[in-house]
Amino acid sequence: MSLPVKTALKDALLDTASELGVNLSDKEFKSALADLNRWLRREAQSGWVQTRDGSLTLIHEEYGEPYHSVTAGAVRECVDKFVKPSGILKKARELEEISILDIGFGLGYNVAVALTLLKEVNRNICVRIISLEKELPNKVPPLQGQFGNYHGGLLENPDQLRDEGISFELMLGDARKTIGSIGNFKADVVFHDPFSPYRNPEMWTYDFLRCVKEYMKEEGVWVSYTSSLSVRSSLYELGFKVGSSEPVGRKRGGTVASLKAPIKPLNKNEKQKLLNSPYACPMRDPHLNWDYLRILADYRLRVTLRERELSSARRKGI
Numbered sequence: 001m002s003l004p005v006k007t008a009l010k011d012a013l014l015d016t017a018s019e020l021g022v023n024l025s026d027k028e029f030k031s032a033l034a035d036l037n038r039w040l041r042r043e044a045q046s047g048w049v050q051t052r053d054g055s056l057t058l059i060h061e062e063y064g065e066p067y068h069s070v071t072a073g074a075v076r077e078c079v080d081k082f083v084k085p086s087g088i089l090k091k092a093r094e095l096e097e098i099s100i101l102d103i104g105f106g107l108g109y110n111v112a113v114a115l116t117l118l119k120e121v122n123r124n125i126c127v128r129i130i131s132l133e134k135e136l137p138n139k140v141p142p143l144q145g146q147f148g149n150y151h152g153g154l155l156e157n158p159d160q161l162r163d164e165g166i167s168f169e170l171m172l173g174d175a176r177k178t179i180g181s182i183g184n185f186k187a188d189v190v191f192h193d194p195f196s197p198y199r200n201p202e203m204w205t206y207d208f209l210r211c212v213k214e215y216m217k218e219e220g221v222w223v224s225y226t227s228s229l230s231v232r233s234s235l236y237e238l239g240f241k242v243g244s245s246e247p248v249g250r251k252r253g254g255t256v257a258s259l260k261a262p263i264k265p266l267n268k269n270e271k272q273k274l275l276n277s278p279y280a281c282p283m284r285d286p287h288l289n290w291d292y293l294r295i296l297a298d299y300r301l302r303v304t305l306r307e308r309e310l311s312s313a314r315r316k317g318i
Helices: 003-020 026-039 074-086 088-094 109-121 145-156 158-164 175-181 206-213 229-237 268-276 292-315
Strands: 047-050 056-059 097-103 126-133 166-172 187-192 216-224 241-244 255-258
Touching (some): 003 026, 003 292, 026 292, 074 088, 088 097, 088 109, 088 187, 109 126, 109 145, 126 175, 158 166, 166 175, 175 206, 229 241, 229 255, 229 268
Parallel strands (some): 187 216
Antiparallel strands (some): 047 056, 216 255, 241 255
């Protein structure tokens, strides 16, 4: 990490602490700064890479992260982290129309895989999709085989999909701004797939998730690859039931949430982490306009305050 970035992290932490009136000890400041440096450290170079299942993905130049899991496989992640845990294939057998809110269109893989599998289950199902994405990459690795047809249609000529009962709208720009323009839409399923919470925190705050909730049916299901304690605590505070999906390509599973639909609950260990970890507090962006450093600095200070609360409770034997 370059010296200007390290300086920016220190400034963001100090400025935010001053705004919140939080006095940090030297130990607390060093610990917080170490977390910020670790969260933003780049781990990969940009470019195309082949994933474990043979499908390609792209590593984002700015975020330094792949769009999909390299260890699980890009297509496998779409199927096992998003489509199957969402219950959307079961819904396709029962409903005439499915609505999907896709947060983080990325390379279009999640939507293409979902459409392919939905049409295999019910050829006559109508599907309405709204995808939000900051910007599309200059060149997208094409999906091959059974998923290639819908993937090519989404990228090159989405209007032709209407012949199959598919309505697709891609809204480009900062999703915190564009989400308010969705209009009359309620999702059966939300695919929440931005870059990771520490690299792309704008898309994972309590405040943005509250906006997402407004466009979900009460029995709708929210799914994501992340098991972030911050994200899960935000979902809980927003009134969701929170569960986990099966691990794919790593030890931890993803997250599944719904207001009313039955979901697999978190296991005992996951529940304990939400109760006892200082990191189990929401990221905030109250006006949906903070930059990523402001969000992360604010969150890390909230972690410090929670550490103090938990420490005090332990001393009192609570």
